[in-house]
Amino acid sequence: MKRKILCSLIALVTVLALAACGKTPDNQGGSGSSNGGESTGREATNSVVVGITQDIDSLDPHNAVSAGTREVLFNMFEGLVQPTPEGEIEPAVASEFTVSEDATFITFQLRDGITFCDGTPITVQDVKYSIERYAGIQGEGSAFSILKDIVASEDGTIVVNLSEPNTEFVYELTCAIIPQANDANVNTNPIGSGPFMYDSFIPGEELVIKKNPNYWKEGRPYLDEVTFKIVADTDKAVTQLNAGTLDIVQYLTSDQVMTLNDNFYVMDGSINYVQGMFLNNKVEPFNDPLVRQAIYYAIDRQNISDMLFGGKSHIIGTNMIPAATKYYNADTEDQYPYDPAKAKELLKQAGYENGFTFTIQVPNNYPPHKGTAEIIANCLEEVGITAKINEIEFTSWLSDVYKDRKYEATVVAVDGRLAPYTWFAKNESTASNNFTNYSNPQFDEIFAKAKAAIDPEEKVGYYKQLQQILADDAASIYVQDPANQVAIRNTLTGYVFYPVSAQDMSVIKYK
Numbered sequence: 333m334k335r336k337i338l339c340s341l342i343a344l345v346t347v348l349a350l351a352a353c354g355k356t357p358d359n360q361g362g363s364g365s366s367n368g369g370e371s372t373g374r375e376a377t378n379s380v381v382v383g384i385t386q387d388i389d390s391l392d393p394h395n396a397v398s399a400g401t402r403e404v405l406f407n408m409f410e411g412l413v414q415p416t417p418e419g420e421i422e423p424a425v426a427s428e429f430t431v432s433e434d435a436t437f438i439t440f441q442l443r444d445g446i447t448f449c450d451g452t453p454i455t456v457q458d459v460k461y462s463i464e465r466y467a468g469i470q471g472e473g474s475a476f477s478i479l480k481d482i483v484a485s486e487d488g489t490i491v492v493n494l495s496e497p498n499t500e501f502v503y504e505l506t507c508a509i510i511p512q513a514n515d516a517n518v519n520t521n522p523i524g525s526g527p528f529m530y531d532s533f534i535p536g537e538e539l540v541i542k543k544n545p546n547y548w549k550e551g552r553p554y555l556d557e558v559t560f561k562i563v564a565d566t567d568k569a570v571t572q573l574n575a576g577t578l579d580i581v582q583y584l585t586s587d588q589v590m591t592l593n594d595n596f597y598v599m600d601g602s603i604n605y606v607q608g609m610f611l612n613n614k615v616e617p618f619n620d621p622l623v624r625q626a627i628y629y630a631i632d633r634q635n636i637s638d639m640l641f642g643g644k645s646h647i648i649g650t651n652m653i654p655a656a657t658k659y660y661n662a663d664t665e666d667q668y669p670y671d672p673a674k675a676k677e678l679l680k681q682a683g684y685e686n687g688f689t690f691t692i693q694v695p696n697n698y699p700p701h702k703g704t705a706e707i708i709a710n711c712l713e714e715v716g717i718t719a720k721i722n723e724i725e726f727t728s729w730l731s732d733v734y735k736d737r738k739y740e741a742t743v744v745a746v747d748g749r750l751a752p753y754t755w756f757a758k759n760e761s762t763a764s765n766n767f768t769n770y771s772n773p774q775f776d777e778i779f780a781k782a783k784a785a786i787d788p789e790e791k792v793g794y795y796k797q798l799q800q801i802l803a804d805d806a807a808s809i810y811v812q813d814p815a816n817q818v819a820i821r822n823t824l825t826g827y828v829f830y831p832v833s834a835q836d837m838s839v840i841k842y843k
Contacts, residue, residue: 370595372576375823375842379557382835383569383581386697386726387536387562392519393508394466397730399605399747399833400697404560406834407541408449409508409524412440412459412490415750419655419831421502425454425509425525426490435497435786438505442488448511449529449544456484461512463492463505473764475504475753497786503751527553527838537562541837554826554841564726566699573819580827582818582835585700586642589817596819600644601829603816604653605745606755607701609692609708609809614769615740617688624806626678628668630715631708633811635670640703644815650799651746652755653813655831659752659792661799668806675715687716693742694721695729700814705743708809734767745814749832752791753783756798759807770807 374380386400393409396402414424423429426440446454460482467476478501480493494501514523522530527549528541539560543553561578563569566588572578574593589598609627611618618624637645646654649664679685692705702723709719719741724732733739748755757763760779761771775798782794802810820827826839 370576371823372579372821374579377557378555378842379559380555380579380821380824380837380840381559381561381577382837383563383566383572383578384560384835385562385564385566385569385583388533388539388560389730390519391522391530391533393510393522393524394462394469395519398726403833403835404539405508406526407528407558407837408522408526408530409510410526411506411508413502413505415506415830415832415834417828417830417836419750421506421750424506425459429502431499431502435499435501436494438492438494438502440490440492440505442490443548444488446525446548447546448523448525449546450523451546452511452513452523454509454511454525456486456488456490458512459490459509460484461515462509463507465510465515466507471764473762475501475751475757497784499786499788499791500751500753500783503749503754506750528558531557549838553838555837558837558840564697570819579821579824580818580840582816583698583700583814584817584819585640585703586644586817589819592819595822597822599818599820599827599829601816601818602646602653602655603745603814604655604829604831605747605813606648606651606653606810607704607743607745607814608648608811609705609741609743610746610768611741611808612737612739612769613771613807614737617682617684618690618740620682621805622678622682623684624809625668626675626682626684626715627712627717628675628806628809629671629678630675630717631711631809631811632670635711636704636707637812637815639707640700641812641815641817644817645812647812648810650803650810651759651808652752652795652799653748653831655813656752656755659795661796661803664799664803664810667803672711672715679715679717685716687718689718689720690740691720691722693729693733693739694723695726695742695744696723697726698745701743701745704811708743734765737767737769747833752795753779756782756795756802759798759802768808770802770805772801772805772807775801 389398389401390396393405410424412426413421416422427443429440431438467479470476478495480495483491511523527544527547529544531540531542533539541558543556569581570588570591633647637643649667652660654660694701694705705721712719733742758765759770761776778794778797785791823842825843826841
């Protein structure tokens, strides 16, 4: 208990150093803290400015890497189907679809009269080209490795044939439909069928999108223009909110929320990311499961949520989000309770009675990652482990950690998509994005069965088993699905949360 209190006190000092006096989060709710708000002049132009924490890595939706990029491009592009806030899919470029009983082919009907934002009709050949292009970019190790062929008929029917059964493949067809004729210009003049269209982009500064006058959903979007302004430091973003130059910013901590003025209300949701300390399983001593388990016991995960998010985050124990209710294995949450004595015992068994030193790489695009790393380091110090923190640019993190795997540990959040297998694909031993170098033949075997299963209950069972395997192995230290506290100007309404990377501006409007 003494160690737990000490860990908490050290973490509290870390957080309070960044905190400022002001109203508490309890004074703000999803329905708004006040009516009206300071006028910015943007009401007259029916526009908003949204602060985002990282640069756009590609305007080509098929090559977008980061979740931050995908949540912005969500407004410009659509697939045959699109995600809903409830975590389902609904027709988009297609007006309807059916999955065969054996889950080996999916039939779509192209929506009548649908066009790209420039008014050009979308054809079945555009659809075929887009899916095949995306599949080629994803590579042989991706879900698209089972794509057999696509049959496009002039009556608007598109049949996607698979080489093996897969009931989840339809979720992959949220991939963007783009015009084949624009192939050479897709990253400089992107054209899609979403509610907004490309206007301008200044790397490192801002992306401006404007209302698509040809959008198929009547009455949407409500706004005429949205500017996504890149503000890597969320403390600076809060300053800009209060100054009136930003209208919406997500991913705020509880301390940042307390500094907001009365022109904003705050909506509470979940980021729907798995945040944790991810470990390179090929690097000593993290190639030893006893060491990984010891670290799990040494970290007070609830304390991280309490200190950074006012206790609003959902503590997790595996690589899946609680929002995936049907598949989520809640039993893993309590597998590693905070127990420094147990941590020391396991370290002794592993031959590290005197501890060790390692470095945590932390991308600089999301302050709670650094806060989490600092609290983890303080807790590990209590069991004799020294964790050094190295904060790096997000682009460097992508190249050095994610792609080249040159790291020991990193505090970051990973995402998935609507298909449940996307949360586990990065743990498959042969996966190109297996940046933790995790390898377990049993996991690979069950994962293959999960993807191939047609019976819904059988599939659920496999996915819960996969989560248990990851927890038993302590493949990484899964901490939380962080609370997502979004500041929204009082004059705006309509903001919704998605269980995937999406900031849907088509539903935002002035009151």
